[in-house]
Amino acid sequence: MDNPLEVFFDLVPTGAALYAPVYDGRSELVDFRFVRLNPAGQRLLGLPAKPPRSFREYYPHSVPTGIFAQYCVAYSTGEASTYDVPYAGDGLDTFFRLVAQRSGDLLVVSFTDMADLPHAAVEAALRAVQAAERTARAEVEAQRQRLSEVLHQLPAQIAAYHGPDHVYTFVNQRYQDYFPGRELLGRPGRQAMPAAAEQGFFDLLDQVYQTGEPYYGVELPVNLDFSAAGHGQHLFINTLYHPLRNRQGEIEGVLDFSYDVTEQVRARQQVQQLNQELEVRIAAATQAALALQADVLAAAQRQVQERETFYQVFAQTPAAISLKQGPAHRYVFINASYQAMFPGRVLVGQTIAEAVPETLPNGVLARLNHVYQTGEPLLDSEVPFPVHSPEGTRQAYYTFASQAYREHGEIAGISTVAYEVTDQVLARQQREAQQHELQRIFEQAPVAIAVFRGPAHTIELANDLQLAIWDRTREQALGKGLFELLPEVVAQGFEEIITGVMATGQPYVGIEMPASFTRHGVQEEIFVSFVHQPLREADGRISGVVAVITDTTEPVRARRAMEASRQQVHALNTELTATNQELLASNRRLRHTNVDLDNFIY
Missing domain, CATH: 3.30.450.20 (PAS domain)
Known part of the structure; x- marks a missing residue:
């Protein structure tokens, strides 16, 4: 007997299609290929049951109309998505009602031709609205591409998860490079990364997703088989897990921002070992941080919302973030943490020379020019920085990481991430003072x-x-x-x-x-x-x-000398005793002789 679901799929009067995802070299979802098209769908689209070309090859207008974005969101989230859209192009001129939802590794789409439904009165207005939406989407898509390129070029591992199962919806190139050949997008985290799950990382994601409280992990040990060679590699990472919320304030996912600090940790451990042994040497490992990423902007109605979510992540992160554009380094974006470094100043729209002229004598402009001209990243560690506030001015220390970002293959500007490291610097200075004191005590x-x-x-x-x-x-x-x-x-x-x-x-x-x-x-x-x-x-x-x-040479020699003297005195006493005994014996003999003489005389 035939499978009832397959019979239903072929008999349903609306168009129905099964699609499989297509990924590019950076593991981004870029297209869908046809797996099967039911008879109603074949009639509506004029295609065979298994069309040989991909969805976007047949329908390039699916991108500006938002249809492809709707499919991507439905596949990434696993949630059903309904979309009413006029479609004029690629040999079609009609209205579609599209309903899409993921099933296993496939995307199921039902599409209904609404051309015969009573919509003539709103058709012209709807087309005008759709045209305006396409323009807005094109602008948002350009911004999304620029932000996506910045995220892909950041020297940190960035991923975004959706839902309680932590389904991968975004990974940047740095993250994917750690797991070459491993498919991540669209897969639940524990299924894609069982070794990480065993080490408790997804338990931390559960905690952030359930409580809404960010998690900051410093120098977390991780042992993963990155190269799939059958043996693990031991690393240390700094990580930030931050909840991602929708417009209603509901948590819908988690942002993962991590970077490798293995070299710093191992260097510091060597110093700590020496410090434990005799506290002879202490040095501090400097932490550098780059932060932030945003979820991939997808559906037409949600693209603006996702862009806002991305900026909310920038705004909520503890790192100070700025984006500067052009050779003059004009500020185009700053978050609240960066603004707090320069209270009361207007930065966006100003060049760095106009906004913060006091940094120019320190060579900041020349170093940024070098990054912009060469594309080489810049790391300024533990830079002294006065922080002004109503309570006064305090001396702080920051580590700045600047990275060029590109548009259309050309350097367009610089992203700068700053982390305050005042506590680490002061702690290291205190340890160095203690080390000098220990060295002085050691020498004395x-x-x-x-x-x-x-x-x-x-x-x-x-x-x-x-x-x-x-x-x-x-x-x-x-x-x-x-x-x-x-x-x-x-x-x-x-x-x-x-x-x-x-x-x-x-x-x-x-x-x-x-x-x-x-x-x-x-x-x-x-x-x-x-x-x-x-x-x-x-x-x-x-x-x-x-x-x-x-x-102990002197005490030993003195004791030995005393022992020799004692033995010498003992020998003398023995000799004197013997002499006394002889004298006593001679005296007795003499008395005896005297007695004999007396007897003889008398």
Whole structure:
């Protein structure tokens, strides 16, 4: 038995068509191809059941009339869309009522010829309204194209999702480049990116969609198989998830603006590791940010609304955004955050030289000219910037990212995104001050301290007391292996001790151990008490040893001298005791002799 749905599709008196989407190299929806056309549709359009050419090839007027845009919105959102439109061109001159809705991977369209319906009284007025709408749509489409090109050229990953399933409705080229060959548009996020779902990113999107509260993620770890090679790549990203609302204020989607900060995070982690080990070095990773994007403008009636939504995103983002046009860098758009940097000033319509002349001595104009002329992006990090307010003036710091945007392949202007980084700068300055204090304390410590790294026990740090024990200068010691610097101690057991600490992770304590060094050209034996402590990386791996050493030569020698004196006194006492015993014995013999003499005489 035939499929009842297929029988119904062929018997329905209105035209019906099934379309499949067609994407370009940037994963943008650019056309539809016919999958099937029912008999009524074949009669209305004069086409076979499976037309060989695409929809826009048959009907190029579908773009200015808004029909193609209606199809795109219906496919992207999955919601039914109804559109009454006169169509004069491409061999047709009639009125259509179009109803479109996505079903699976296909777009289902029902179209009714309304030419026989009673509309003659409004036909002329409707045509005039449609002509005005086409003009407005053409202008909006030009603006959409310009904004879309800016978004595609921004050095950040930008995507827009629709509905509670987070269906992809827009991705820029930077985002798509991270997942080459992977189809994203029109697919629910968890289906398209299961690995990201497992790591909780779509749970965050759920939270933003349900609560309307933006989410700011700083240095989020992400592990994804970007190249589809079967193994993940570990990155860090800064991300902004922002709710997108319709005119009624209802949340209809989420904006995803992310950028890769892996290099900054890894650099800072290296500095943090050193800081944890002896807080010897601290540096800060600078964050640069570029923000914003807007949803693709689609249906004729919703194109203006979507353009407004795009500007609302610009206005609501915490980053300061400006668009400047032409070689004179004339402001054509600023958001509230950018305006707050220059309170009370009129910027839009003015060139940068007219609006903010105080920035010219700093070379800002010359750097913007370079971006405009070469197309090379510009990043100015941690720029001092005075911020004025009724409460007074405070010193702030901003990071500015400027990127040329193009129209028709030519550079038309510059987009600038500024993020305030005052807290990071002040925190780094405080850490540097603390680092200097730690270095001062390290140098003035009353014990010898040294740090050895790697299997060669390379000397990374040594304070003055340690250098004095070795009788070496800082230039001679740093960067050399310990036993390369001091070959005379190889046979004294210290290499086995340090190697054992790194192998076992157990500290070693030595008390008044002898050590022989060549000092001032003479082999000299000293005594040292020390602790060798393993140094661990963030992952627990042992990478080196820190040695805290006390020179106990003088106490040991003094104690040994006292011991020798004590033994000498003991020997003398023993000798005196023996002599006394002999004297006592001689005295007894003498008394005995005297007695004998007395007896003899008497």
